[in-house]
Each structure stands twice: as structure tokens, then as C-alpha cells.
Amino acid sequence: MxxxxxxxxxxxxxxxxxxxxxxxxxxxxxxxxxxxxxxxxxxxxxxxxxxxxxxxxxxxxxxxxxxxxxxxxxxxxxxxxxxxxxxxxxxxxxxxxxxxxxxxxxxxxxxxxxxxxxDRILPVPGWTLPGVYSLGAAQIALKFQGCAIGERVVFAGSGPLLYLVAYQYAKAGAKVLAVLDSAPLSAQTRALPALLGQPATLAKGMFYRGWLTARGIPVHQGVALDSIHGQQRVGSVQWRDGAHLKRLDCDAVAFAHALxxxxxxxxxxxxxxxxxxxxxxxxxxxxxxxxxxxxxxxxxxxxxxxxxxxxxxxxxxxxxxxxxxxxxxQVDPNRSGELQRKLGGIQRFRHGLETAFPFPEHWAATAPDEMTVCRCEEVSAGDIRQTVAEGHWEINRVKAMCRVGMGRCQGRMCGLAATELVAHASGRDIASVGRLRGQAPIKPLPFGVEIEP
The missing domain is CATH 3.50.50.60 (FAD/NAD(P)-binding domain)
Incomplete structure (x- = not known):
């Protein structure tokens, strides 16, 4: 070739x-x-x-x-x-x-x-403040740039990456104030039989959490990040633990719900x-x-x-x-078969992870109308609900009517959250709402470029 x-x-x-x-x-x-x-x-x-x-x-x-x-x-x-x-x-x-x-x-x-x-982002009020990062972005800052996103950091959301990044920050010397995990401990207990299929991976995940708690870093499970507060940048977070609202001063937040x-x-x-x-x-x-x-x-x-x-x-x-x-x-068919079998085992482990860190399906019901969902086009949760109330429920139609997902990120950050809101507001199953169609350019381009000869 x-x-x-x-x-x-x-x-x-x-x-x-x-x-x-x-x-x-x-x-x-x-x-x-x-x-x-x-x-x-x-x-x-x-x-x-x-x-x-x-x-x-x-x-x-x-x-x-x-x-x-x-x-x-x-x-x-x-x-x-x-x-x-x-x-x-x-x-x-x-x-x-x-x-x-x-x-x-x-x-x-x-x-x-x-x-x-x-990262899969489920917005909360205040998520557009300077000092708020996704978990992946916080990890990039630490790995690639050798710096922390703040001096007093709170990590929130769910999934294995939550504990990994919190551990990496604490290990690097950053002040980790708390880990706010939306998944309850009971869910992780139920997932153990499936997770035992990959014991080494399970052991690493348990180590990260154990390491954090052993050093006095609070790990709160079954809680929901409620809002982020501040003026010029993050000043505090508020989260919901059952019927109780709690607040913690900080200067940076990293959050995401899995990938x-x-x-x-x-x-x-x-x-x-x-x-x-x-x-x-x-x-x-x-x-x-x-x-x-x-x-x-x-x-x-x-x-x-x-x-x-x-x-x-x-x-x-x-x-x-x-x-x-x-x-x-001519390739070795046995190697292809071996790879497929190994991938099947990892897929079963993946099912266990979804049980351990379930998607917070209540998010769409509790998202306030005034909260920004699409920061590129400044579209709020209320704007999306109003569009649905006007009779539009297919996600691309909703996009056309209120511009959600029409900005720089092409829905990469807000698309899944918008779909959750449309499904809840319309009373439909999430799969029936459809998906945002891909558009070029996939990511923003500068106005002026040279053309390769």
C-alpha cells in the first residue's frame, strides 16, 4: 500500500x-x-x-x-x-x-x-464561574502543565475518574478539601460481584479512595453538587446530602459524571x-x-x-x-479471537462500573430554569423547557428553535445535558429524543489560515 x-x-x-x-x-x-x-x-x-x-x-x-x-x-x-x-x-x-x-x-x-x-458534564448553577473545570481538564493541568487548578479544590460528580484525579492532586501536594460522589455506597456494594472479574482494576479504585480517607480528606457518597458560588471566581460550593444543604469554601471545583x-x-x-x-x-x-x-x-x-x-x-x-x-x-485468527474474548471480559466489568456509579437520573428534574446549559449560546434550562412546551421534542428541532448546541463546542459539552432535559420535559424516553447530528467543523477554527501547497 x-x-x-x-x-x-x-x-x-x-x-x-x-x-x-x-x-x-x-x-x-x-x-x-x-x-x-x-x-x-x-x-x-x-x-x-x-x-x-x-x-x-x-x-x-x-x-x-x-x-x-x-x-x-x-x-x-x-x-x-x-x-x-x-x-x-x-x-x-x-x-x-x-x-x-x-x-x-x-x-x-x-x-x-x-x-x-x-467528560460528561451535567451543569449546576455557577458552573460557568472561573475556577470551575471538568475532571479531565483538571487532570490535563496537572499532567501537562504541572500545576493545580486552585489552592483549595473540591472534586465532585461520579465515576472512577473522580477518585483518580482527586488522588493525583492530593499526591502532588494540592489541598483537596472534599470528594463529593453522587453514587451511594450501596450501589458500589451491589456492583462488587461484577467488578471482581477485574481484581487488579478494582483494587486500584479501592486504593485511591482508601488513600484519600486515610489522609483525612472527606469523601461524601450519595450526595449531589447543588451549586457553585463566587464573584470573580469560585468562592464556595453547596451540596445536598439527603434533605440537608451543606456549604464549603474553596477556590476551585472539578466535576463530571463519567465520560x-x-x-x-x-x-x-x-x-x-x-x-x-x-x-x-x-x-x-x-x-x-x-x-x-x-x-x-x-x-x-x-x-x-x-x-x-x-x-x-x-x-x-x-x-x-x-x-x-x-x-x-494473512493474520493470526487466534490472536483476533483472544482479543475479542478479553474485550468481552472488560465489557462485563464495565457493566459493574455502571452499577457502582449510576447515572443521576434525577438531575433533569432538579435543574433550575435559570441555570445555563449551553454556555456558547447562553441557553438556559428554562429556555429548553419552553421550547419543549411549544411542541418541539426532537433534539435537532430543539437546537434549531433555541440554539442549544449551536455554538463553538457543537454540543460536545451541552448536548447530553440538553437531551436529558428534553426527555424529562416531554415525558419521553431518553433514547426517543434522538441525537445531535455532527457538524463540521468538529472544533473551532481560526478565521485566517494558510493552505498547504
Whole structure:
């Protein structure tokens, strides 16, 4: 195959492992990544002049992170590696990219989409104040920039990332005031049988919480972040513990409710989508081998369903092996079968996590009308409810009428929350409300760019 016949989008664990597999068969894929240095979110690399050790940055995951990084470092001589490159559109077997102000197009015959995930945000009053971050953004500040988001930080939301980031901040020396987990302890107890299928992962999660409580950091479970207060920036948080409202002074907040898949590129490529009750989201359809519904397009990693870094590596290798098989290469079918079985085991663990950290389905009912949902277009929860009251309940119709999800982020931050509000206000099942259609550009572009000759 000629260079760029195979393109991989995303240099996280899935994309790197896919590239490694293809190179092992003598191919030279093009690997495109938005970040300065590959590794993805979980294994995000610090700039070369930063000197914090891998053990400090990644904790238990240090050896895995170093293995992924060293793999990419070895591959760069054998692939067309394009860091700091945003893929903002896709059509007719062509990707539109932007790198350091220069626009270009990349043609492909076969494409592996490994776009990863971001935080799932359920807004609360005050979430637009300076000093409020998503959990992922707080982690980026610590890993990539070597700084904390504040001097006295509160972490809130739910999911394994909540405890991991709180632990990383406390371990780095930041003052963690509290962890506010919306999941009750009883839910995590019920999930234990399913979680025991991945004992090492379970042990790490239990360690993070135990480490925090052993150092006197309060961990409140079964509580709900009610509001964030401040003038020029965050000054305090208020949360609800049953019938009681409690308040805590702080200067920064990081919150999110688990993760959401980055699916916009798959949507622009024309992939079919299906409702995933497990992920509480519409996801691009893929078969057990990683094929999408579009010929020549393969899906790997959290961009097609949240399963974590280990599963992403396996899915990246599996997608590459499937691509190789589809293009006439002889691959070991036993390896593909082994990867599928391992991914099945991780999927069962994923069901356990959803039991342990259930989605707070009461959120839409309690969101106040005056609360901003779409910060790009300044659309409130009341605006969305009024639109529904006027007879509009399909999410794209709601978008057209009140502009929710029509701003810079294209609904990446507000879309899921808006859908929850529409479903509750209309009395419909969340799946029946539909999904926001992907639009180019996937992420904001500058007005002035150069065109690659």
C-alpha cells in the first residue's frame, strides 16, 4: 500500500497500538493526533522540558504509560506521524486538517477512528464561574502543565475518574478539601460481584479512595453538587446530602459524571449509530472485530464506547488486524479471537462500573430554569423547557428553535445535558429524543489560515 492509504486518527492507546500492528506487517500508516505529544488523555505526556517522573505523573499506570510512549517513539521513524493536527471534517475519503495555522487535506483508503472520550458534564448553577473545570481538564493541568487548578479544590460528580484525579492532586501536594460522589455506597456494594472479574482494576479504585480517607480528606457518597458560588471566581460550593444543604469554601471545583465518547468524526463519516443503554448515549455501530457500517472505516477505543485504556489498546490492535485481513494480509485468527474474548471480559466489568456509579437520573428534574446549559449560546434550562412546551421534542428541532448546541463546542459539552432535559420535559424516553447530528467543523477554527501547497 502507498503511504496514507491507511490513516489513524488519535494517538492514544488505541491509535498507537493500531499503528504498531500495521507497521509489524510492513505498512506505513499516517497517524494524526491533536496533541503535541501522543499518549491520549490517560497517558498524556508532559512537555520535554518538564522533569516530573512517570511514577509521579501516572502512579500505578506508570509502566503502562511508559510502554505506550516508548512504542510511539520507536514508531515515528516508520510512520507518517502528524502531531498538533486537528481533523475537523471528513468526506469523500478525505480528511480536512489544521496544524499550526496551516490547512491541508489527507486522502485515505482505509481509516481507523480512535478519537477517545471527554467528560460528561451535567451543569449546576455557577458552573460557568472561573475556577470551575471538568475532571479531565483538571487532570490535563496537572499532567501537562504541572500545576493545580486552585489552592483549595473540591472534586465532585461520579465515576472512577473522580477518585483518580482527586488522588493525583492530593499526591502532588494540592489541598483537596472534599470528594463529593453522587453514587451511594450501596450501589458500589451491589456492583462488587461484577467488578471482581477485574481484581487488579478494582483494587486500584479501592486504593485511591482508601488513600484519600486515610489522609483525612472527606469523601461524601450519595450526595449531589447543588451549586457553585463566587464573584470573580469560585468562592464556595453547596451540596445536598439527603434533605440537608451543606456549604464549603474553596477556590476551585472539578466535576463530571463519567465520560462520553467523541463521536463527531464517525458521524461525519456516515457511520450508523445505535442507542447504548450502558453508555446512555448514541454510539457508532461496530462489529466484534472493529468494523463500522462504512466500508474501510474501523472504530477503536473509547470513541465507540467507554471501556478504558487497557481495552483501547486491545481494540486498536484488533481493528488493525481486521483491516489487514480485509485487505488480503494473512493474520493470526487466534490472536483476533483472544482479543475479542478479553474485550468481552472488560465489557462485563464495565457493566459493574455502571452499577457502582449510576447515572443521576434525577438531575433533569432538579435543574433550575435559570441555570445555563449551553454556555456558547447562553441557553438556559428554562429556555429548553419552553421550547419543549411549544411542541418541539426532537433534539435537532430543539437546537434549531433555541440554539442549544449551536455554538463553538457543537454540543460536545451541552448536548447530553440538553437531551436529558428534553426527555424529562416531554415525558419521553431518553433514547426517543434522538441525537445531535455532527457538524463540521468538529472544533473551532481560526478565521485566517494558510493552505498547504
Amino acid at each position: 502507498k503511504q496514507n492509504d491507511i490513516v489513524i486518527v488519535g494517538a492514544g492507546p488505541a491509535g498507537i497500538r493500531a499503528a504498531q500492528t500495521l507497521v509489524a506487517y510492513g505498512l506505513q500508516p499516517c497517524l494524526i493526533d491533536e496533541s503535541l505529544r501522543g499518549g491520549g488523555q490517560i497517558y498524556r505526556r508532559q512537555p520535554e522540558n518538564f522533569k516530573r517522573s512517570a511514577k509521579v505523573l501516572y502512579g500505578f499506570e506508570a509502566s503502562k504509560a511508559q510502554a505506550v510512549h516508548s512504542t510511539l517513539d520507536r514508531l515515528t521513524a516508520d510512520i507518517d506521524y502528524r502531531p498538533e493536527t486537528l481533523v475537523w471534517n471528513a468526506e469523500s475519503h478525505t480528511l480536512d486538517t489544521l496544524s499550526n495555522g496551516v490547512a491541508a487535506q489527507v486522502r485515505y483508503k482505509h481509516l481507523i477512528v480512535a478519537t477517545g472520550a471527554t 462520553r465518547s467523541e463521536t463527531q468524526l464517525a458521524d461525519l463519516l456516515g457511520c450508523e449509530f445505535d442507542w447504548s443503554a450502558l453508555n446512555r448515549a448514541w454510539l457508532p455501530v461496530r462489529d466484534a472485530s472493529g468494523r463500522s457500517s462504512v466500508e474501510g472505516v474501523y472504530l477503536a477505543g473509547d470513541g465507540a464506547g467507554i471501556m478504558g485504556a487497557d481495552a483501547a489498546e486491545m481494540a486498536g490492535e484488533l481493528a488493525a488486524l481486521t483491516l489487514l485481513s480485509d485487505t488480503g494480509h
